[in-house]
Amino acid sequence: xxxxxxxxxxxxxxxxxxxxxxxxxxxxxxxxxxxxxxxxxxxxxxxxxxxxxxxxxxxxxxxxxxxxxxxxxxxxxxxxxxxxxxxxxxxxxxxxxxxxxxxxxxxxxxxxxxxxxxxxxxxxxxxxxxxxxxxxxxxxxxxxxxxxxxxxxxxxxxxxxxxxxxxxxxxxxxxxxxxxxxxxxxxxxxxxxxxxxxxxxxxxxxxxxxxxxxxxxxxxxxxxxxxxxxxxxxxxxxxxxxxxxxxxxxxxxxxxxxxxxxxxxxxxxxxxxxxxxxxxxxxxxxxxxxxxxxxxxxxxxxxxxxxxxxxxxxxxxxxxxxxxxxxxxxxxxxxxxxxxxxxxxxxxxxxxxxxxxxxxxxxxxxxxxxxxxxxxxxxxxxxxxxxxxxxxxxxxxxxxxxxxxxxxxxxxxxxxxxxxxxxxxxxxxxxxxxxxxxxxxxxxxxxxxxxxxxxxxxxxxxxxxxxxxxxxxxxxxxxxxxxxxxxxxxxxxxxxxxxxxxxxxxxxxxxxxxxxxxxxxxxxxxxxxxxxxxxxxxxxxxxxxxxxxxxxxxxxxxxxxxxxxxxxxxxxxxxxxxxxxxxxxxxxxxxxxxxxxxxxxxxxxxxxxxxxxxxxxxxxxxxxxxxxxxx
Amino acid sequence: xxxxxxxxxxxxxxxxxxxxxxxxxxxxxxxxxxxxxxxxxxxxxxxxxxxxxxxxxxxxxxxxxxxxxx
Numbered sequence: 052x053x054x055x056x057x058x059x060x061x062x063x064x065x066x067x068x069x070x071x072x073x074x075x076x077x078x079x080x081x082x083x084x085x086x087x088x089x090x091x092x093x094x095x096x097x098x099x100x101x102x103x104x105x106x107x108x109x110x111x112x113x114x115x116x117x118x119x120x121x122x123x124x125x126x127x128x129x130x131x132x133x134x135x136x137x138x139x140x141x142x143x144x145x146x147x148x149x150x151x152x153x154x155x156x157x158x159x160x161x162x163x164x165x166x167x168x169x170x171x172x173x174x175x176x177x178x179x180x181x182x183x184x185x186x187x188x189x190x191x192x193x194x195x196x197x198x199x200x201x202x203x204x205x206x207x208x209x210x211x212x213x214x215x216x217x218x219x220x221x222x223x224x225x226x227x228x229x230x231x232x233x234x235x236x237x238x239x240x241x242x243x244x245x246x247x248x249x250x251x252x253x254x255x256x257x258x259x260x261x262x263x264x265x266x267x268x269x270x271x272x273x274x275x276x277x278x279x280x281x282x283x284x285x286x287x288x289x290x291x292x293x294x295x296x297x298x299x300x301x302x303x304x305x306x307x308x309x310x311x312x313x314x315x316x317x318x319x320x321x322x323x324x325x326x327x328x329x330x331x332x333x334x335x336x337x338x339x340x341x342x343x344x345x346x347x348x349x350x351x352x353x354x355x356x357x358x359x360x361x362x363x364x365x366x367x368x369x370x371x372x373x374x375x376x377x378x379x380x381x382x383x384x385x386x387x388x389x390x391x392x393x394x395x396x397x398x399x400x401x402x403x404x405x406x407x408x409x410x411x412x413x414x415x416x417x418x419x420x421x422x423x424x425x426x427x428x429x430x431x432x433x434x435x436x437x438x439x440x441x442x443x444x445x446x447x448x449x450x451x452x453x454x455x456x457x458x459x460x461x462x463x464x465x466x467x468x469x470x471x472x473x474x475x476x477x478x479x480x481x482x483x484x485x486x487x488x489x490x491x492x493x494x495x496x497x498x499x500x501x502x503x504x505x506x507x508x509x510x511x512x513x514x515x516x517x518x519x520x521x522x523x524x525x526x527x528x529x530x531x532x533x534x535x536x537x538x539x540x541x542x543x544x545x546x547x548x549x550x551x552x553x554x555x556x557x558x559x560x561x562x563x564x565x566x567x568x569x570x571x572x573x574x575x576x577x578x579x580x581x582x583x584x585x586x587x588x589x590x591x592x593x594x595x596x597x598x599x600x601x602x603x604x605x606x607x608x609x610x611x612x613x614x615x616x617x618x619x620x621x622x623x624x625x626x627x628x629x630x631x632x633x634x635x636x637x638x639x640x641x642x643x644x645x646x647x648x649x650x651x652x653x654x655x656x657x658x659x660x661x662x663x664x665x666x667x668x669x670x671x672x673x674x675x676x677x678x679x680x681x682x
Numbered sequence: 683x684x685x686x687x688x689x690x691x692x693x694x695x696x697x698x699x700x701x702x703x704x705x706x707x708x709x710x711x712x713x714x715x716x717x718x719x720x721x722x723x724x725x726x727x728x729x730x731x732x733x734x735x736x737x738x739x740x741x742x743x744x745x746x747x748x749x750x751x752x
Contacts, residue, residue, distance in 0.1 A: 273728060460722055462720075
């Protein structure tokens with residue numbers, strides 16, 4: 052999911068990499084190609100196999116509500132485990148140390164547990180098919196339409212950006228043609244989601260989950276062996292960091308909370324308040340509890356207990372993910388080497404683009420390159436090497452940390468498995484986008500606003516066609532981004548602009564009986580406008596970042612979390628004020644929708660070890676312990 | 683998976699067995715001939731034991747979730 056991709060990738064410098072004339076990082080052997088071909092054959096087989104089980108709208112859009120807690124949970128966490136995320140956060144770990152882990156722990160676990168224990172009963176009991184569908188039941192058509200239209204636009208554009216980013220990565224890593232990557236992945240996704248609907252998307256997400264762990268787990272294992280264990284890794288990072296931390300303590304790379312008291316004492320330039328309230332509450336709860344892309348997976352569970360258990364199962368795997376994402380980034384800090392044995396220093400995409408090489412192996416524009424390198428943490432020796440040209444002169448970006456580590460350790464077959472894991476991550480992200488788009492378009496836009504009286508088979512047909520249209524629009528968006536690079540920043544900002552006001556509308560709707568129809572509509576709409584205004588303010592006046600993030604030392608990463616926090620507070624105030632001056636619905640109408648007005652169905656008793664509460668307690672204890680250990 | 687003729691775990695079993703056979707096969711070739719790939723730590727023969735792990739896991743899913751099993 053691009054919305055949670057680090058700003059290093061969201062900065063929109065990926066298109067600049069297209070201009071590079073460099074050699075690809077890896078060369079695939081026939082065994083690697085065979086591994087990739089088998090994956091594509093498998094996903095198409097699954098699509099054709101499931102076609103016969105996706106004939107009704109309930110089957111096509113909700114996977115028949117037949118998923119077990121394990122399937123729904125793995126699909127739920129997998130929908131978020133895209134390749135941009137894997138590569139982006141590995142790069143962020145290289146850049147910022149284990150602070151990047153916040154996006155996996157405080158930025159996910161509390162929200163996932165809250166979704167499972169508190170919010171899921173309302174989503175599940177009201178039998179909604181989507182998050183805009185819940186808003187329709189709670190606030191009426193106005194709020195629902197705003198959410199549905201903004202979500203549908205966001206999904207297809209995000210899918211296009213995702214597609215383009217995948218094609219760029221495949222070009223840089225493997226040297227594949229951009230158009231080839233876009234069309235092969237699009238056709239495969241359109242085929243298997245168009246045939247099997249949500250069930251097919253969920254099956255492939257579970258497949259992708261296994262592939263990602265199978266393909267990526269070997270890198271940190273071998274890296275730790277070569278680094279000599281965790282203590283040696285820490286000692287080597289401390290040694291390397293002395294020259295490039297810019298006043299930040301070298302051991303800041305190993306602390307999650309200790310150095311968050313001020314913006315300038317940690318490498319990320321964030322404050323604990325932004326991490327706790329902006330990331331841990333607004334962004335995390337917004338994404339994990341209201342983004343339909345992930346919530347749709349849990350709505351497909353076969354009963355309420357499975358729906359509650361799914362996010363809790365997912366949270367265990369989410370907590371473990373830093374082992375295959377953050378650790379390779381940290382290992383890259385000490386293990387990546389140039390051909391002459393010197394340490395390979397990675398930099399931002401902007402520096403890589405500024406120092407692009409000519410075919411003769413020299414820097415194309417020396418003055419631009421010098422200026423870019425001067426602002427980067429690149430050592431003087433590395434800068435001289437770049438300007439001198441030659442075999443090790445070419446720079447690589449933070450985002451290439453994971454592929455570089457793969458190339459370092461994975462031989463024939465295993466490299467194919469690693470690359471397949473990246474491709475599968477991209478494709479399942481795209482499939483998630485188009486399957487969610489299809490549901491929202493069919494139910495919340497087409498059926499709600501255009502044709503209310505269609506037959507069930509008609510809506511399935513509309514759903515299948517909307518997948519084809521969604522993929523086609525995504526391809527158009529991918530090429531638009533390729534030719535108008537600046538658009539990427541705006542598309543990637545859509546998530547953060549929509550999510551905070553949506554969270555406010557959902558939370559007040561679910562937990563405050565007094566919230567009214569007009570409050571939901573106006574709060575959501577004005578919140579989106581407010582959030583977009585903050586984004587444009589910082590975009591047009593970069594110095595405004597200091598005001599939005601409350602400090603002149605704040606870095607772009609801090610902007611996202613604080614903008615989300617202000618947008619949530621703004622929407623919450625609007626919802627409360629409008630509710631107080633407009634008429635609330637009778638409590639009797641809120642059954643199944645609002646806490647305190649809903650009689651939840653009694654679940655069959657289960658032994659303590661099968662109870663969602665038991666596992667939730669274990670998750671919370673583990674989460675707390677990890678934060679204390681890495682304090 | 684509930685409600686389907688073929689479980690998702692069976693598909694995963696097929697995929698892992700396929701990968702396990704290919705990667706273990708290559709690992710055996712490396713081990714037998716001493717022709718190591720040009721990667722770091724090639725001497726630990728990762729394709730052999732990682733491929734065998736994938737194969738074993740795949741076989742487990744393939745057998746446990748085979749179609750028609752009650």
